[in-house]
Amino acid sequence: MEILGIIAIIVVFGFIRAGLGAVGNLATGKTASGDIPFKVRATKSTETFEGSQYEVIKVEMKGGITAPFQGYAATLSLTAMDVTGGKKEPIVCTLDALQLGDTPVLAFISDFPLPYQANVLQNWIDVVSIPIDTLVFPRKGMRTVKFLVDIKGTNASSTCTTTYDFKDAGYMEAxxxxxxxxxxxxxxxxxxxxxxxxxxxxxxxxxxxxxxxxxxxxxxxxxxxxxxxxxxxxxxxxxxxxxxxxxxxxxxxxxxxxxxxxxxxxxxxxxxxxxxxxxxxxxxxxxxxxxxxxxxxxxxxxxxxxxxxxxxVIQNQSGVLNVDELLGITSDMSEREIKKHLRQEFQKWNQLAAHKDAAKREQAKEMLDLIGQKRAELSQRELANA
Structure with missing residues (x-):
């Protein structure tokens, strides 16, 4: 049995991901993917990205995916509806990358190439993690959400439901x-x-x-x-x-x-x-x-x-770089609080210094340079006051 590695796709805030493993035909001649049902599930969890925690609804999938032919360029789509009380209503999302076209309706579409005609996800694989506080439901209260994951042109299509207690007024009420x-x-x-x-x-x-x-x-x-x-x-x-x-x-x-x-x-x-x-x-x-x-x-x-x-860079009207504004240092911080804050900033940006995105690496380099500049300024101030 041949298994592909997981393909990770990071789209926004590190939340949106997809993965694939594949196997060849079984000895009986039947495709393994045809024998294994395609399933999806949705669970609530907490994820951490760049030091911040987010409550999310995580949608995952597993099972068989039969393509028309080897190397099929499939498209994966995820849609969601609020089906509370048997009525279907859209869910609004404020993240551009999780919106249907030019509308604010919650959806996710991604290329999903299939290397084999018979493909199997043996374990649960992330489709997408949706930050809950980016969602607006039709009405306040306990909502039932139905997700549909469909891999176009294949046999892989399945639904699942989850519930969420929405505390704010919904868009229909408001x-x-x-x-x-x-x-x-x-x-x-x-x-x-x-x-x-x-x-x-x-x-x-x-x-x-x-x-x-x-x-x-x-x-x-x-x-x-x-x-x-x-x-x-x-x-x-x-x-x-x-x-x-x-x-x-x-x-x-x-x-x-x-x-x-x-x-x-x-x-x-x-x-x-x-x-x-x-x-x-x-x-x-x-x-x-x-x-x-x-x-x-x-x-x-x-x-x-x-x-x-x-x-x-962040500039003031004279074109001078404002280091404190960029680093999040406020005038009411004590020197001890500033040092603690700089340690936290260093840890965050140092982790991004080897990011696969060149823009992120460059941003991390700039921020680390500014942190070093601010630390040197504090050291000079301490020496002057000694």
Missing amino acids: RENREKLEVYTVQLAFAVSSADGEVHQDEAHIIREWIRKRVEMSSDAEAAKDRLNNTIKQELESFKCGKLRDVKDVCKLMLDVASVADRYDALELCLKVAQADGVAEEDELRMVNQLADLLGVDQDRFRAMRDKHFAA
């Missing part, structure tokens, strides 16, 4: 809240865009693209389009008049209507806006950091999001 939330999200994104005293076209384009996706999922697209475009118009007019939006008030209002996933979605948009022009301005980063604090999100999770976007 249409009115959703309209408010979208306005608040645009207001925060615009506040980040204008934090450096300018509103760049690249930043405005990102906000409008976010609006386009929200309009497409709205039951009243024209009303949603008018509402959100008017929000941008009002924010731009206020900016031109020198009237700055009080983000504390906006965040307070958002907390009344936003789920955890909604808050991360708003911060994701703000991070995209902040780095849209290729330079992460100090004022913009400070604004996003403030929003994360006001929205009460997990700081480790937020910093992982921020680091993903700000691989390059």
